[in-house]
Amino acid sequence: MTRQDPVAAATDAAAPAASASRARRADWLDALATMLERNREELVAIAAEETHLAAARLDGEVTRTAAQLRFFATVVLDGSYLEATIDTADDTLTPPRPDLRRILRPIGPVGVFAASNFPFAFSVLGNDTASALAAGCPVVVKAHPGHPRLSRRVAELSRRTLAEAEAPEGLLGMVEGVEDGVALVRHPAIRAIGFTGSTTGGRALFDLASSRPAPIPFYGELGSINPVVVTEAAALARAESIATGLVDSFTRDGGQYCTKPGLVFIPDGDAGDRLLTALSDRLALAPSQTLLTEQMRTAFDDHLAAGELEEDDVLRGYATEEQTAPVIVTIDMERFLSRPDYFADECFGPVTVVVRYRRRQDLPQALEAVEGSLTATLHLEPSDDVTALVDQLTARVGRVIFNGWPTGVAIAWSQHHGGPWPATTASVHTSVGATAIRRFLTPTAYQDCPPRLLPPELTDDSDIPRRIDGALVVP
Structure with missing residues (x-):
């Protein structure tokens, strides 16, 4: 220079x-x-x-x-x-x-x-x-x-x-x-x-x-995947509101937020079925988006293609030829643990991965497979004992959100927008x-x-x- x-x-x-x-x-x-x-x-x-x-x-x-x-x-x-x-x-x-x-x-x-x-x-x-x-x-x-x-x-x-x-x-x-x-x-x-x-x-x-x-x-x-955990009690009590909040959050401005919730753990069984049904209904109403650059759209499409996903794994919203459709990928815990490097890898754009867990005891192992993030979110009810889960999340992220969503970072004296590598x-x-x-x-x-x-x-x-x-x- x-x-x-x-x-x-x-x-x-x-x-x-x-x-x-x-x-x-x-x-x-x-x-x-x-x-x-x-x-x-x-x-x-x-x-x-x-x-x-x-x-x-x-x-x-x-x-x-x-x-x-x-x-x-x-x-x-x-x-x-x-x-x-x-x-x-x-x-x-x-x-x-x-x-x-x-x-x-x-x-x-x-x-x-x-x-x-x-x-x-x-x-x-x-x-x-x-x-x-x-x-x-x-x-x-x-x-x-x-x-x-x-x-x-x-x-x-x-x-x-x-x-x-x-x-x-x-x-x-x-x-x-x-x-x-x-x-x-x-x-x-x-x-x-x-x-x-x-x-x-x-x-x-x-x-x-x-x-x-x-x-x-x-x-x-x-990069940040920003994991979310939904307890069974929360899914049973608030399936509709959780689904609305999740879809609104991961599709906001085309999912092009560093705090987008990109990985969501939900319970199996009736509670999970209710939540997935609500997610599907809400996804149908979600807007599509032209991504910031053509390079980002190509990277988004390439990432989904690399997952070798089955048709039953994917819920898609509506989009025109010029725009990108929002996507929810649904898998079970065994599938997630077989490829955490893929399913827990940040993808810039309107996609989130929903993982169904059978037992709360399976979550610690799954979260250990997730790299550091800016945020983690926990949806729970007053009856839930989640102390150990909160301790694990706080060790892996910079901000923990309770019964809310991570998109939107307030300007405040107490705000922390950071986290362990690679966040x-x-x-x-x-x-x-x-x-x-x-x-x-x-x-x-x-x-x-x-x-x-x-x-x-x-x-x-x-x-x-x-x-x-x-x-x-x-x-």
Whole structure:
């Protein structure tokens, strides 16, 4: 990359971005949110044309993306994300303790790989970008080829908005294409990468980031099957509502969600029969969808063909020639355990695999065959004793949902959108929620530092939440 590239500009912007006050960073985020809302009509029209997603869905996504930006403005202003910690000097201890003050600081220029399925919320101004800017890190976005015109327009408007807000030049840049994406990961000035995409592509970039002369953190969100368990009592009590919720969830926007429930365990016998009948009835009403790209449609068809499924294994919804029909694959537990690598493999699109189990005792073995996921869902009744099952699920996912559905990820302080491999490359972190900012921060401790050289948040008169000599102090 030459000196004129976005990474060079981001490098120049790193110091002024890091030293900018929290109030200034919040202003930048608020300004970007307002820009999205003001240009909503134009941007939604471009996105609808490029992605085939419904205008109403995209309009809602603009609202979410603006909310994410404003949410991180509140996180920045709160200041607790800095984990400011002070231990005052104490000569009576053995060994004596110096004055120590620790804080989280911006890691430096960050590369962000945009996702295909959320052209606003996980793209140029998506959650990775918002959290990195909030941390004080310049961002270079690798645009997704599924919506190039939208990406360019959002980047153009963002740069103009940031200039008007007097942000450092180069705070937000963009590159396109595979070669520039690889170069972004390799560039010595880039200090961390955020990625949302396929397991194959993410693993390749993760390995690249790890093999650099100076390796960097790679925060990848990759593949997730998001298992669901329905107890017999729940199936008997709520077959219709469970069926409606499942079909609505796995077919939402063509099943192109990272949190789509792709594997569902239901009881055998009368309870399972009731649920399958309700699922079949609901599937007949489910909409078909044009998938985001032709490549995704081909991958969807190839995945189903690889299963060597019998006609009786498959329930199909209605679709036109141009659109993809929603599919429910139904198998028994023995069939699942014979090919868990196939039946528990994520397939992007409107399909879910329903596995019938005869005994609750069979579930632990089946769940052990499922790789790490972003979510797990449990449908149960008050009479169900599922403590051991909950313990097993919490060890394998980042978020457990009870009597609900995983599609839809709330923007909140307590949200965790991550999970064990292959859901993410760093299960201790999240890409949604307040602590997403932690990915782009690094700790620094100051020992016996003159007050005038301390970050403002570590001085004695700071007004943010801090821990002083072990005690939490909230202004």
